[in-house]
Amino acid sequence: MTRTTGTPNDPTRRDRIIDAALTVIAERGVVGTTHRRVAEAAGVPLGSMTYHFDGMRDLLVAAFTRLAESMSARYRALLDAAETPQQARDAVVEIICGPGLGTPRELLLIYELYAFAERTPPVKDVTRAWMRASRVALSRHFDARTARALDALVEGLTIHNSMDADPMDRRDVAAIVDAISA
Incomplete structure (x- = not known):
């Protein structure tokens, strides 16, 4: 009841x-x-x-939109606080390795979002808007190509690190961010 x-x-x-x-x-x-x-x-x-x-699809779109907006706001806040190129690179490393983004629950929700988005155009639009917002936040500090590469790195390493028995440590992630943004 x-x-x-x-x-x-x-x-x-x-x-x-x-x-x-x-x-x-x-x-x-x-x-x-x-x-x-x-x-x-x-x-x-x-x-x-x-x-x-208006049905389960509408509810799921609203839920995944809330997830994307919440995570995007925290992502953007870290990048907005950066005042130098090195602070921006450090912020990217924090987004990938830090405890504030990508909690186990959020990562599980992201996996569900990606799978559902592949078959549901309105949810795919949510993921695309999230990607655009991430790139805009990164573009304050990096050129468009670098911002796109760093955005893909954030997505990929976050997923890999969450599933890898031996996740990449912060020092190695920083070296990769430095190499991409050099």
Whole structure:
């Protein structure tokens, strides 16, 4: 049985549903995400799902958009704080190796996002917008080609390091970032 919270005019309900969708996706994958599971995790009546979203695809787009925007904001903040080329390179290394981006839960959600995006054009648009935002943040410090290469490096090394029994250490990542951005 779902528990209800708030009044019928609950202004946080939609956001709670989106956050709950990310929780359910992280626990069960996109394929195991249902309206009933999300409603239960959000503590809302099942009817709220169709009130706030035009089906599961709409909910998943909203959830993956929230993930992308949240991670992109933290990524951008690290790069925005950089004032010198070396600080910008250090920020890229931090994005790849630091604890603040790419938590195990977020990485799991990213894997789900990529797989689902390949078959779902609106979600593919979310990933493309995220890539553009990453490149814009990098382009404050690097030319367009270097920004694109560094963006691909961030994606690739983050995924590899999360799955590798012997992940690349920070010193080696810094050497690669230096080589690409030289």
